Amino acid sequence: MLARNHAVYVIQITKNPKFFKPEYSEFTDGLIKRSTDIFHCIWGANNVLVNSKQTYEIRRKYQELAATNCNILLADLAIARKLFHLSSKRMKYWTGMIVEIRNKTRAWTNSDAKRYQEYL
Numbered sequence: 001m002l003a004r005n006h007a008v009y010v011i012q013i014t015k016n017p018k019f020f021k022p023e024y025s026e027f028t029d030g031l032i033k034r035s036t037d038i039f040h041c042i043w044g045a046n047n048v049l050v051n052s053k054q055t056y057e058i059r060r061k062y063q064e065l066a067a068t069n070c071n072i073l074l075a076d077l078a079i080a081r082k083l084f085h086l087s088s089k090r091m092k093y094w095t096g097m098i099v100e101i102r103n104k105t106r107a108w109t110n111s112d113a114k115r116y117q118e119y120l
Contacts, residue, residue: 070102
């Protein structure tokens, strides 16, 4: 799963003191939290059995929260790039993962809207 792999990636790279200085641990902890939140929201949405308007809304809320957290994480990465002098290669890879997660989550949300039209 892409979101899980991304969360693991963030946990692993932010623990490298060569790039992510310990004095900024509060910021890096935030990157980890946001990344795991994205995974948890996607996991949560995927585990909602849609059989009513209420359950559809719960699933959609998780999906929307995951996409919103992706956008916030992209903004945080703009700060991280300056703060930690991250390479263009690392930024391209990392932001690419987040954009892919966000785009797939949005496509999933749109697909669900068609699939569960009866609950709208």
